[in-house]
Amino acid sequence: MALLLACPAAASAASGLQPVDEAGYRKLLERHRGHVVLVDFWATWCEPCRQEMPALVGIAGRYAPAGFRLITISADDEEQLERAAQFLRLHRAPFPAYYKKARDDTAFINAVEPAWSGALPALFLYRPDGRLAAKFIGETEPQTIEGAVRKLVAARPKGR
Secondary structure, eight states: OHHHHHSHHHHHHHHTEEEEOHHHHHHHHHHTTTSEEEEEEEOTTOHHHHHHHHHHHHHHHHHGGGTEEEEEEEOOOGGGHHHHHHHHHHTTOOSSEEEEOOSSHHHHHHHHOTTOOSOSSEEEEEOTTSOEEEEEESSOOHHHHHHHHHHHHHHSOTTO
């Protein structure tokens, strides 16, 4: 097992987390077009990130039937991916789940949101047409996040 974790590709395969880079982020959003999408950037070393995960999973469960999708992207180092995956499984977060594998951190951050510093936790809420609707940087009350999700889900065209 230690040999597997020494190899980044094997580590991601073992953890079940898929890598996402700058180009992959936009493709990921495109695959979910037609849905309200909340992207959660988090890490196991980030206490507020760990604290908000159960609430995010609860929101995902309540609004998934109405076309809502929660996407988690871990900012953990590759040697921590198994720990990140275990945390997600423990909280029953939706899979597939991802980890940030940027060639250039600044380019990755700019691909997500140029005004974002890279601070965690960071949540980005997208409309069904793929446009950014809201961002929540730092600790945010779950009711605030859920209110924004509820508003977009209610406005989403039916049948998609």
